[in-house]
Amino acid sequence: MQKVNNITIIGLGLLGGSMGLALKKKTKAKIWGIDADKEHLQKAQELQIIDAATTLNNLHKSDVVIIAVPVNKIPEVAKEVLNQVQENTLVFDVGSTKHSICEAVKDHPQRENYVAAHPIAGTEFSGPNAAFDSLFENKKNIICDARLTNPKILKKAVELFKVLGMQTDFMESESHDKHIAYVSHLSHISSFMLGKTVMEIEKDEINIFNMAGSGFESTVRLAKSSAPTWTPIFIENKENIIRSLDEYIRNLQEFKEHIANDNEKAVFRIMEETNYIKEILD
Amino acid sequence: MQKVNNITIIGLGLLGGSMGLALKKKTKAKIWGIDADKEHLQKAQELQIIDAATTLNNLHKSDVVIIAVPVNKIPEVAKEVLNQVQENTLVFDVGSTKHSICEAVKDHPQRENYVAAHPIAGTEFSGPNAAFDSLFENKKNIICDARLTNPKILKKAVELFKVLGMQTDFMESESHDKHIAYVSHLSHISSFMLGKTVMEIEKDEINIFNMAGSGFESTVRLAKSSAPTWTPIFIENKENIIRSLDEYIRNLQEFKEHIANDNEKAVFRIMEETNYIKEILD
Numbered sequence: 001m002q003k004v005n006n007i008t009i010i011g012l013g014l015l016g017g018s019m020g021l022a023l024k025k026k027t028k029a030k031i032w033g034i035d036a037d038k039e040h041l042q043k044a045q046e047l048q049i050i051d052a053a054t055t056l057n058n059l060h061k062s063d064v065v066i067i068a069v070p071v072n073k074i075p076e077v078a079k080e081v082l083n084q085v086q087e088n089t090l091v092f093d094v095g096s097t098k099h100s101i102c103e104a105v106k107d108h109p110q111r112e113n114y115v116a117a118h119p120i121a122g123t124e125f126s127g128p129n130a131a132f133d134s135l136f137e138n139k140k141n142i143i144c145d146a147r148l149t150n151p152k153i154l155k156k157a158v159e160l161f162k163v164l165g166m167q168t169d170f171m172e173s174e175s176h177d178k179h180i181a182y183v184s185h186l187s188h189i190s191s192f193m194l195g196k197t198v199m200e201i202e203k204d205e206i207n208i209f210n211m212a213g214s215g216f217e218s219t220v221r222l223a224k225s226s227a228p229t230w231t232p233i234f235i236e237n238k239e240n241i242i243r244s245l246d247e248y249i250r251n252l253q254e255f256k257e258h259i260a261n262d263n264e265k266a267v268f269r270i271m272e273e274t275n276y277i278k279e280i281l282d
Numbered sequence: 283m284q285k286v287n288n289i290t291i292i293g294l295g296l297l298g299g300s301m302g303l304a305l306k307k308k309t310k311a312k313i314w315g316i317d318a319d320k321e322h323l324q325k326a327q328e329l330q331i332i333d334a335a336t337t338l339n340n341l342h343k344s345d346v347v348i349i350a351v352p353v354n355k356i357p358e359v360a361k362e363v364l365n366q367v368q369e370n371t372l373v374f375d376v377g378s379t380k381h382s383i384c385e386a387v388k389d390h391p392q393r394e395n396y397v398a399a400h401p402i403a404g405t406e407f408s409g410p411n412a413a414f415d416s417l418f419e420n421k422k423n424i425i426c427d428a429r430l431t432n433p434k435i436l437k438k439a440v441e442l443f444k445v446l447g448m449q450t451d452f453m454e455s456e457s458h459d460k461h462i463a464y465v466s467h468l469s470h471i472s473s474f475m476l477g478k479t480v481m482e483i484e485k486d487e488i489n490i491f492n493m494a495g496s497g498f499e500s501t502v503r504l505a506k507s508s509a510p511t512w513t514p515i516f517i518e519n520k521e522n523i524i525r526s527l528d529e530y531i532r533n534l535q536e537f538k539e540h541i542a543n544d545n546e547k548a549v550f551r552i553m554e555e556t557n558y559i560k561e562i563l564d
Contacts, residue, residue: 120492120493120494120495121495121496122495122496122497123496124497139495140492140493140495142492142493169492176493179484179489179493180493182479182480182483182484183480183484183489183490183493183494183495183498184493184494184495184497184498186476186479186480187476187497187498187501187502188497189534189537190472190473190475190476190501190534191472191501192537192552192553192556193472193530193533193534193537194468194469194472194530195556195559196533196552196555196556197464197468197526197529197530197533198464198465198468198559199556199558199559199562200529200533201464201526201529202461202464202465205562207461207465208465208562208563210402210422210424210451211402211422211424211458211461211462211465211466212402212465212466212563213402213403213404213421213422213465213466214403214404214405215404215406215466215469215470215503215504216465216466216469217563218500218501218503218504219469219470219472219473219500219501219503219504220469220559220563221497221500221501222497222500222501223553223556223557223559224557224559224560225553225557227549227550227551227553227554227557228550230553231546231549231550231553232546234541234549235541235544235546235549238541238542238544241541242538242541242542244479244483245534245537245538245541246538247479247482247483248475248476248479248534249531249534249535249538251475251478251479251482252471252472252475252527252530252531252534253531255471255474255475255527256523256524256527256528256531259516259517259520259523259524259527260520260524262517262520264513264514264517267509267513267516267517268509268510268513269509270474270478271474271505271507271509271512271513272509273478274474274477274478274481274505275505275506275507275509276481277477277480277481277502277505277506278506280481280487280490281490281494281499281502
């Protein structure tokens with residue numbers, strides 16, 4: 001990898017924090033941190049996620065700037081960062097939606113320095129306490145609209161993700177947002193609504209304790225995810241999410257009708273066909 | 283535990299097979315097996331899940347008979363088994379629905395020998411190949427309508443589940459079916475429909491491969507479950523399942539409306555409130 005002396009991470013939650021820990025472990029760069037939340041910033045220093053705190057006005061020495069703030073904040077921060085970068089600075093974000101971010105920076109004079117990335121990695125936990133250095137290992141990364149990035153900067157980004165243990169694929173940002181609505185955002189909503197539905201009926205918590213098996217725990221895991229992270233994602237990607245939810249609800253309604261009509265054949269067939277997900281995932 | 287010399291397991295899939303392996307490891311009993319599927323029966327012998335095959339007409343020597351067939355088959359098999367048992371024989375099933383089974387045996391002259399059990403244990407895999415001896419360790423077991431079982435027989439059952447590593451709780455069968463619809467059956471349907479919805483849109487599988495993170499894998503895991511096992515469960519418990527699905531769909535619709543209306547506050551509040559599932563599960 002090209003030599004990197006200074007890396008600044010803006011937003012020190014699960015993703016930004018884990019980037020800090022992984023980059024400290026795997027590179028010799030000095031890691032600087034910025035976070036609007038003072039407690040997070042202090043925690044990141046205590047946990048040695050970053051070497052030192054810095055500010056948005058002090059980015060000119062950074063070879064790499066990583067934007068890991070909630071997706072609705074990324075466009076503003078990205079533009080502010082791009083205003084200050086040097087010729088070879090790599091700036092990338094790690095947001096779960098990509099199209100509105102790409103739109104926001106597309107006419108910026110430093111657009112060539114920007115990489116719209118989405119490392120497909122996360123857990124249901126959040127904040128610097130949740131960060132760990134192996135979060136990105138053996139995960140996929142997606143870079144969107146790469147044709148708008150300077151090839152040298154792009155190469156630097158791909159190499160950096162490789163150092164973190166990630167393999168990069170390329171997509172158009174619109175296509176990314178459409179697919180990720182199904183594969184990630186819909187999973188989160190289905191899980192949140194499962195948790196909500198079960199808690200509404202199971203007012204006597206003891207029944208959940210006693211009867212919840214590993215299946216429920218697995219399906220409801222994402223309902224532990226962070227509201228501050230996911231609210232802006234759902235709003236940003238609302239068109240795709242609404243479409244995916246409409247299709248999900250239609251499938252649920254149809255399956256319910258088959259059960260109501262004792263249509264064992266249809267219930268069986270739908271499940272058996274859906275079992276094909278094994279081949280895709282395993 | 284009271285001495286047990288002979289145990290017969292009817293149905294040698296994931297649950298029956300794992301019972302066989304665990305009981306062979308933890309007791310000195312001889313394990314006999316019955317399965318309508320000849321391949322399963324042969325496989326169970328190859329895998330040493332059972333010591334020998336037997337038949338439904340040959341149960342009089344068994345101290346314990348375990349019924350681990352699909353839930354719609356349990357009533358018929360249970361009655362046939364009860365017709366043949368000795369005074370001290372324990373007969374139990376491990377089905378995921380309990381009320382219709384309890385109704386089916388309630389007037390049987392040997393009802394006292396019967397224990398309607400539901401060990402809350404399983405994986406998304408099925409058949410004797412999926413069986414493993416630690417499936418039941420540190421899991422909960424639920425026994426329904428225990429007042430209808432002879433206290434000595436009941437004690438024997440609770441001890442046997444303890445040997446398998448399970449703690450037993452007691453519920454009425456109607457209440458069991460109502461709660462399990464939310465905590466287990468609804469999870470399976472939400473997961474199956476998630477898998478179906480994603481596969482319908484993602485006809486180009488490569489996108490699922492590339493973009494599916496650990497969150498999707500966790501939420502869709504139960505969509506790998508066995509259609510032969512789950513079809514009769516959904517039909518047997520349809521009233522409770524339909525009610526749970528109606529509430530789930532209503533919650534999805536409402537959340538969708540909030541997203542469509544850019545109602546960030548409501549989206550945030552619902553997720554934050556649902557995060558309480560952490561306290562319940564952890």
